[in-house]
Amino acid sequence: MSLDISNTDDIQNINQEKDLTIDELNQKKTQEFIEKQKQKEFQHIINVLKRQTTYDEETIKEKLIEFDNDPTKVVKHYLGIDVNKKKEEKKITTLNQGIYSEIRTLMDDAASEFRKKQEYTEYVNKVNYLRSQQLKNQQLKNQQLKQTQNKIIEPITEEPMGEEGEEPMGEEGEEPMGEEGEEPITEEPPTN
Numbered sequence: 001m002s003l004d005i006s007n008t009d010d011i012q013n014i015n016q017e018k019d020l021t022i023d024e025l026n027q028k029k030t031q032e033f034i035e036k037q038k039q040k041e042f043q044h045i046i047n048v049l050k051r052q053t054t055y056d057e058e059t060i061k062e063k064l065i066e067f068d069n070d071p072t073k074v075v076k077h078y079l080g081i082d083v084n085k086k087k088e089e090k091k092i093t094t095l096n097q098g099i100y101s102e103i104r105t106l107m108d109d110a111a112s113e114f115r116k117k118q119e120y121t122e123y124v125n126k127v128n129y130l131r132s133q134q135l136k137n138q139q140l141k142n143q144q145l146k147q148t149q150n151k152i153i154e155p156i157t158e159e160p161m162g163e164e165g166e167e168p169m170g171e172e173g174e175e176p177m178g179e180e181g182e183e184p185i186t187e188e189p190p191t192n
Contacts, residue, residue: 055074
């Protein structure tokens with residue numbers, strides 16, 4: 001069996017493998033296998049993202065690096081959903097803290113509801129007041145309008161006069177009366 005000395009890389013690989021123990025050789029093979037699996041998985045993720053987005057392969061690689069190799073975040077970013085928003089988590093360490101936080105929450109909710117009711121009541125009262133003022137103003141305007149109409153109509157509706165220049169006549173058959181307590185006015189002057 002002859003070895004080809006022209007290919008020095010093969011010789012070096014063989015020499016290196018000879019120097020390795022069986023455990024080290026198995027570990028090296030396992031790492032190579034894991035790397036190949038990671039490459040396949042990464043390529044699969046890239047293919048999925050190509051189908052889900054309009055990004056090209058280079059953009060997908062950049063986005064995966066930006067979002068810590070999380071394809072869900074890449075798709076959410078593509079769709080315009082904020083991926084950096086974190087949900088607030090309340091951590092209660094003891095039972096006593098939990099009880100007091102619930103009491104505080106309950107009291108805060110009750111106080112805010114009370115404040116909202118007060119503001120609503122104040123608003124309703126203000127609107128009612130403005131409506132009553134508006135109604136009073138309208139009634140005042142109507143009353144003033146009626147008074148001006150009455151002033152215009154009064155001269156027309158005065159009692160009709162007798163013949164020219166005569167005092168108004170009383171009821172039928174009665175003679176016109178003088179002022180209170182005086183005798184009725186007669187047409188003929190008294191003779192002495």
